[in-house]
Amino acid sequence: MSFHYRSAAIALLAASLFPTAVLASSDDAWEAMRADVSAKxxxxxxxxxxxxxxxxxxxxxxxxxxxxxxxxxxxxxGRISQICVYNKQTKAVELGGELTEDMLKTPAK
Structure with a gap:
């Protein structure tokens, strides 16, 4: 196997593995963000x-x-819901007002 062929094969293998590594890291980052949003x-x-x-x-x-x-x-x-907004940069949260079950129901058409 020539040096150039071997180098090309190694580069191709590394390139095919790179997107998977990035995707896994990104999935972990999204999961961490979701966990922080939930907790806060x-x-x-x-x-x-x-x-x-x-x-x-x-x-x-x-x-x-x-x-x-x-x-x-x-x-x-009863039961209420509140919209929670989490600033991705500062990680601060704010809650909206209390929404009752009646407010969340969609009117029949």
């Missing part, structure tokens, strides 16, 4: 929702992680 949104909602549960948008927007946090409101009956 649940912590923020703990003041208004008993045992809050979060559904995290898998990727959010370009600048923000997004989640819908829901559960029983503290000191009241």
């Amino acid at each position: 949104c649940l912590e923020a909602a703990a003041g208004s929702i008993e045992t809050p549960q979060a559904v995290v948008d898998p990727f959010g927007s370009e600048s923000f992680g997004l989640a819908l946090v829901s559960g029983k409101p503290k000191g009241a009956e």
